[in-house]
Amino acid sequence: MGDYGFRIAQEGKDVKTCEDRECVLTSKYSVAKGGLHGSGNITATAPAVDDTAAGSFNIDHNLGFVPVVRIFAVADGEFYELPETEWGAGVFIFDAYYEHASVNRITVYASLWVSGEQATVDMDFTYYISNEKVNI
Amino acid sequence: MILFFDKKTGRIFGTINGRVHDEEQMKMQISSNDVSDKDTGKYVIGWTRENDVNTEHNMDKFDILKKFESNTPENPLDYKIDIETNNLIKK
Numbered sequence: 306m307g308d309y310g311f312r313i314a315q316e317g318k319d320v321k322t323c324e325d326r327e328c329v330l331t332s333k334y335s336v337a338k339g340g341l342h343g344s345g346n347i348t349a350t351a352p353a354v355d356d357t358a359a360g361s362f363n364i365d366h367n368l369g370f371v372p373v374v375r376i377f378a379v380a381d382g383e384f385y386e387l388p389e390t391e392w393g394a395g396v397f398i399f400d401a402y403y404e405h406a407s408v409n410r411i412t413v414y415a416s417l418w419v420s421g422e423q424a425t426v427d428m429d430f431t432y433y434i435s436n437e438k439v440n441i
Numbered sequence: 442m443i444l445f446f447d448k449k450t451g452r453i454f455g456t457i458n459g460r461v462h463d464e465e466q467m468k469m470q471i472s473s474n475d476v477s478d479k480d481t482g483k484y485v486i487g488w489t490r491e492n493d494v495n496t497e498h499n500m501d502k503f504d505i506l507k508k509f510e511s512n513t514p515e516n517p518l519d520y521k522i523d524i525e526t527n528n529l530i531k532k
Contacts, residue, residue, distance in 0.1 A: 343456040346518050365470040
């Protein structure tokens with residue numbers, strides 16, 4: 306720690322000597338500055354049997370920088386953080402991921418292929434976009 | 442909360458959570474591969490804020506919004522917009 310800053314220790318920890326992870330707050334690191342969250346759905350049907358159903362979803366956040374993003378697919382009350390592959394069982398192969406196409410847009414993709422069937426992908430998800438830049 | 446829906450079917454395909462939405466959020470666009478931009482509608486529950494003035498939207502649905510925000514299984518994606526009446530209804 307430098308010569309200035311502040312720390313708030315967890316209960317029972319000595320603020321002068323405890324580890325950063327034992328702090329409730331430390332000025333050593335940037336803190337989340339709020340953001341945006343919501344939900345989405347991607348629905349798509351494969352053009353033919355043994356073909357891939359693929360859909361996409363765009364969020365034009367217009368922040369002007371690449372934000373920290375977390376996206377969770379929702380299924381049967383469980384959350385699966387993207388990217389997620391081989392989500393499901395047996396012959397199903399589910400492939401989903403997100404990417405930052407630009408500093409102003411986030412695109413979520415979902416695709417599904419089902420052996421011997423005409424696949425339909427129907428994925429609900431929640432997203433969290435922080436007002437925090439990704440430091441690359 | 443801003444609900445983005447398909448004007449042709451009423452299907453809700455995306456949301457932005459929150460009760461008060463500023464101008465920046467109102468400019469934001471959510472789009473789906475199967476819905477064109479011109480067929481994308483917005484349904485707001487809560488307030489929009491412009492020049493420090495709040496405007497109410499669909500406050501009769503505010504109790505539903507509170508359910509969406511709570512830990513109940515109520516999910517906005519399980520709803521749709523009745524395109525005849527422009528009303529939020531359960532699928």
